[in-house]
Structures are given as C-alpha cells and as structure tokens.
Amino acid sequence: MDEQEVEAAVRVIRSKSLYRYYSLTPQAEVNAFESEFSAFLGVKHALAVTSGTGGLITALGALGVGPGQEVIIPAYMWIAVAAAVVNVGAIPVLADIDDSFCIDPESVRERVTPRTTAVIAVHMNGGHVDISRLLDVALSHKLFLIEDCAQCVGGTIGGRSIGTFGDIGVFSFQTNKNMTCGEAGCVVSNDEHLYQRAVATHDAGYTRTADGLFSCDEAEITTWGRGYRLDELRGAILRVQLRKLPQVISKMRSSKYRILESLKALPQVRPRKIIDPTGDTGGFLITTYPDEATARETCRSMRANGIASSSPDTSNVVLADYGLHIYYNIASLVRKRGTDNRGTPWTLEENRGSEVSYEKGTNPVADDLVRRSILFTIPSCLSRQDEDDIIQGFHQALASPSVAG
Ligand SMILES: Cc1ncc(COP(=O)(O)O)c(C=O)c1O
Structure with missing residues (x-):
C-alpha cells in the first residue's frame, strides 16, 4: 500500500x-x-x-x-x-x-x-x-x-x-x-x-x-x-x-525460486510439484520431508533462528497444524454440524442417501503429505539478506545431527 x-x-x-x-x-x-x-x-x-x-x-x-x-x-x-x-x-x-x-x-x-x-x-x-x-x-x-x-x-x-x-x-x-x-x-x-x-x-x-x-x-x-x-x-x-500485481508476483517468484535453487543441495527436501512453474505466483513454498520428525525439527530449528511470521500459524508451519485448511481439523465438518439446529444439510430429506465421512483417514494422500510438509509464505518485500537468512536457516536445520541422523 x-x-x-x-x-x-x-x-x-x-x-x-x-x-x-x-x-x-x-x-x-x-x-x-x-x-x-x-x-x-x-x-x-x-x-x-x-x-x-x-x-x-x-x-x-x-x-x-x-x-x-x-x-x-x-x-x-x-x-x-x-x-x-x-x-x-x-x-x-x-x-x-x-x-x-x-x-x-x-x-x-x-x-x-x-x-x-x-x-x-x-x-x-x-x-x-x-x-x-x-x-x-x-x-x-x-x-x-x-x-x-x-x-x-x-x-x-x-x-x-x-x-x-x-x-x-x-x-x-x-x-x-x-x-x-x-x-x-x-x-x-x-x-x-x-x-x-x-x-x-x-x-x-x-x-x-x-x-x-x-x-x-x-x-x-x-x-x-x-x-x-x-x-x-x-x-x-x-x-x-x-496495477501492482505483476510486480508483486514477479518479486515473490524471484525470491521463491532463488530459495528453491539452494535447496537442491539438500537431498532430504522434496519441493512440492508445481504443474506449470512459469505460472506459479510464488507466494508459497511447500517442502516435504521423509518423515514427520524431520519436518517438525526443520520447522523448530528455523523458528529458533527467527524464521517465522508474526502470526505463528501462517508461515513456517507443518501443514497438519495449518488449522482450517485440512479437512480433519474442521470440527464442524467432521461432526456434520449443520447451519441450523436441525443439522442442515446433512439431515435434509433430499440429501438422504449421501453417505459421507469426513473423518481423518478418508484421504490418505493428504493425511500423509500434511504431516511431513512445511509451508512458508514468501512476501513480495523480502530483501536479498532475508532470502539468504531463509536459505541458511534450511541448511542449518538439515545439517544438524538430530535431523541428518
Ligand atoms: C482457497 C480459499 N477459498 C476461499 C477463501 C475465502 O475468501 P474470503 O476470505 O475472501 O471469504 C479463501 C481465503 O480466505 C481461500 O484461501
């Protein structure tokens, strides 16, 4: 602004x-x-x-x-x-x-x-x-x-x-x-x-x-x-x-892809698949690890180095903890709480026969990916020094014996 x-x-x-x-x-x-x-x-x-x-x-x-x-x-x-x-x-x-x-x-x-x-x-x-x-x-x-x-x-x-x-x-x-x-x-x-x-x-x-x-x-x-x-x-x-959007996207993309390039040296890190990298808006970096412990330790180590957002659940967060983005964290969905005290829409006569479950376990790929992946947001205002700090944070986290071992 x-x-x-x-x-x-x-x-x-x-x-x-x-x-x-x-x-x-x-x-x-x-x-x-x-x-x-x-x-x-x-x-x-x-x-x-x-x-x-x-x-x-x-x-x-x-x-x-x-x-x-x-x-x-x-x-x-x-x-x-x-x-x-x-x-x-x-x-x-x-x-x-x-x-x-x-x-x-x-x-x-x-x-x-x-x-x-x-x-x-x-x-x-x-x-x-x-x-x-x-x-x-x-x-x-x-x-x-x-x-x-x-x-x-x-x-x-x-x-x-x-x-x-x-x-x-x-x-x-x-x-x-x-x-x-x-x-x-x-x-x-x-x-x-x-x-x-x-x-x-x-x-x-x-x-x-x-x-x-x-x-x-x-x-x-x-x-x-x-x-x-x-x-x-x-x-x-x-x-x-x-009018500012192209510039914002270009800046986020350049920061994201510079950070991604440096992660190639870390074999434990698997970057998220992007269907068309030339059309990625660049504002998010998701990385996946071999197991949950490595993901959580990477997140913790980078936070200890000050790499996080002011609101704790919006950046440098293990996706399973990313609140209302993952289905099984949405209690009102899992419990089918309706829009009124009759439980609409799940109790509507017209919907009888739509037998659905929203319990954890119903979407195994999502369940697996969110527990061993971390999300970073990439603002359009990162300086070169900020990017270097993030890169160093990843390398430090993944070089530490508790993670590498
Ligand atoms: C994927 C997605 N859909 C819908 C919305 C809803 O947008 P709004 O917050 O403007 O209602 C959001 C964000 O808030 C979103 O991230």
Missing part, C-alpha cells in the same frame, strides 16, 4: 458516492475494476463481490446448486470452500489431493455419484490444479467446474489465466491474498447466462439495467439475492492493487 491507494480511497470518499449502482456523482470504480480485471485475465465477464466466500456461494447459486446434490471439494483447501457448499444446502464430498497439493482428478472420478453436480477445484498456495486432467473428468461426468483461485490470483497454466478453464472462477482479495483491499472477491465466467445469474445472486435476485434499476422480467435469471455487492471504495483500491 502507498499513496496511490490513499489517493483512490480519498477520491471516492470526497465524491460522497460509495454505492456502485447509483449515486449523486457516479464514480463507476467497481465497473472499471471489473473491466480491468476481466481484461487482465482474458475472460468475458467479471463480477466484484464482498468476499471470496461470497463469491463461492454466488457461483453455486448461479449454477443452481442446492439440496439433493453433492459437490466435490479437495481434502486440503480452506474452510470457506466447504462452508459455501453447506450454506446452499448441498453435501460436500471430499476428494484426495496429489503431490501438487491440489485436488487429484483420479480421486474426483472415484468419488462421483449420480448426485454429483459440481467440483470446486482449489488452486492452493500459489500453485495449480492439474486442470487438463480435471477437465476431462468433469466433461466425462457432466459436472460443473468451479475454480477457486483465492490463493493464486494472477496464476496461469500454459499462459492462460486460472479461473478461465472451468464454468466459473472465484477470487478473493482478503488481506492474505496477492492483491487486497482488506476484504473482497470476484466471480468470473465466459458464459453470459451464468454471469447474469451470478449478478442476480450477488445482488437482490434480479439483474440491473444500465441505470441501476432492477430488471424483473427474466424468469430464467431471477433468483433470491445474497447481498454481496462491492462498494466503490474497495473497487477504487483494487484498481490500484491490480
């Missing part, structure tokens, strides 16, 4: 026009952000929303997902992915991950049932889902594909932006993301009908005319709104952040 975001925020506040659809002096900041973001991604439509969670719910709403349907999600994700499915009354079904730490297309195939309607593929920690294999599975089973790009804003596969491969892409601009205004998100699609449904879902249930008035005649599009409209203040800040 610098004076450009300050100037954008002050400009909007001075205009006294903070609402996107009409005002005294329309600023059209959210509109402009949507045009700029869709051009950046190379997608027809972008719809700004108030959060990534709201974006996922909007996507499911646009697709008409609800009770009686199952949505496949990865075992390693963020709780919001499961929450979105639960909030629309559908059943989340877990699929295992592979060594990309993203959903395994083969596991998706195995977990499809006649009730499966959609898959939410999460591009985790700056890397990507094996999208071409997943698209094959989705196409052969006629499933909608939602790409959750919250943790990989600006990522590409084969030069094409993530979020543009499936039916709908969802982004988050919450504070931990590659670009931010504190809280916001975006829903993107190349499909005009889905976009219009998303517009209605995120607003008051109808689309709008160019003047901001509700357009109530389109029965195919009309639904019930969720109220996730974005305001002009955040729209203006996001426009500045989007």
